[in-house]
Amino acid sequence: MAAERPAKPAPGRPHLGVPRAGQWWRRRDLRFRLTAAATAVFALALTTSAFVMVRLLAGELLQTIDDDAHQRARTVVADADTGRLTNPIVSPEGTMVQVIEADQRIIHATAGTDRLVPLLSPAERERALRLAKPLSIDGRPYGIAAPLRVVVLSADRGRTVIAAKSSAEVERSITTTGKVMHLGIPLLLVMFAWTTHLITGRTLRPIMELRRGAADITGTARSRRLPVPESRDEVHSLATTLNDMLSRLEAAELRQRALDE
Numbered sequence: 595m596a597a598e599r600p601a602k603p604a605p606g607r608p609h610l611g612v613p614r615a616g617q618w619w620r621r622r623d624l625r626f627r628l629t630a631a632a633t634a635v636f637a638l639a640l641t642t643s644a645f646v647m648v649r650l651l652a653g654e655l656l657q658t659i660d661d662d663a664h665q666r667a668r669t670v671v672a673d674a675d676t677g678r679l680t681n682p683i684v685s686p687e688g689t690m691v692q693v694i695e696a697d698q699r700i701i702h703a704t705a706g707t708d709r710l711v712p713l714l715s716p717a718e719r720e721r722a723l724r725l726a727k728p729l730s731i732d733g734r735p736y737g738i739a740a741p742l743r744v745v746v747l748s749a750d751r752g753r754t755v756i757a758a759k760s761s762a763e764v765e766r767s768i769t770t771t772g773k774v775m776h777l778g779i780p781l782l783l784v785m786f787a788w789t790t791h792l793i794t795g796r797t798l799r800p801i802m803e804l805r806r807g808a809a810d811i812t813g814t815a816r817s818r819r820l821p822v823p824e825s826r827d828e829v830h831s832l833a834t835t836l837n838d839m840l841s842r843l844e845a846a847e848l849r850q851r852a853l854d855e
Contacts (some may be wrong), residue, residue: 633787640782644775648768656743657766660728663689663745667757669722674702682707683781689759690736694719695753707735711755713744722746723754733760740765802830804836811840 619627665688673679674693682705683691692712693702700709714722715733722729723746733742740762747755800823807820819840822833 625791628794629787629791632790633783636786637779637783640779646781648771648775652764652768652770653738655767656761659743659759659764660745661763662687663728663743663757663759666691666759667745667755668749670702670755670757671747671749674755676752687759690742691755691758692756693749694754694756701753712748713742713758719746719754719756723748730761731758738762800825800833804829804833808836823842 599729622630666685666687670683670693671689672678679693679702681702683693683702685691685704689704690707690713691702691704692700692707694712695701698712699715699829700712703709712719713736714729718729719798722744729744729746730741731744733740733816736742738760740760742760743761744756747757751753800821803821807818811818819837822837823830
């Protein structure tokens with residue numbers, strides 16, 4: 595005896611145990627769906643734009659710090675090559691500088707900078723010189739609660755110049771920008787959703803008037819016409835077409851009555 599197969603649900607009707615995807619969304623009215631869809635797209639665009647803006651802002655601020663450190667390093671290289679270096683090195687913009695001899699001794703440094711341990715190891719200095727771009731290191735061992743942007747340049751007689759500057763300004767700026775966006779973006783989304791809901795309601799108002807007019811015509815036997823909005827849009831065309839249809843139906847009914855009489 596063959597095993598009985600489970601009964602299949604009737605075609606066109608959802609299975610009671612498996613909710614149809616999107617069923618809740620389809621049950622919402624058109625005004626809600628338009629508002630929700632527009633707000634979701636705006637939220638995605640706004641979030642993406644904010645992320646890109648923060649990245650660009652951070653890049654520009656870091657570039658400014660790198661340029662300052664590079665300019666200071668070039669000045670120290672020029673002074674080292676001409677024998678005009680002072681000890682300690684004067685750095686009014688707060689850049690940390692170390693001048694390292696070929697034998698790894700620090701012979702000149704800015705005030706408050708370590709004179710025994712270089713900011714970068716020989717391998718790291720070699721890598722920075724090879725890449726010819728700034729590096730980021732942890733500033734906490736040097737009493738700075740932020741990364742340091744480090745520039746390395748070569749000088750005469752095998753010397754190496756290291757210039758480092760704190761990126762705390764960048765972190766503060768990005769943190770402040772992030773807080774403003776965390777408050778501003780939800781507020782903008784709420785305002786956008788409210789405005790979209792209001793505009794959508796006004797846009798759909800002529801359609802509601804058409805529906806009410808059609809209901810009145812269905813409920814009464816007297817001749818009537820649907821309200822035609824003043825705006826020359828698709829709703830205006832629809833109302834005009836429906837009124838033309840009602841006119842033809844009314845004329846046909848009058849002709850039929852004339853024939854019956």
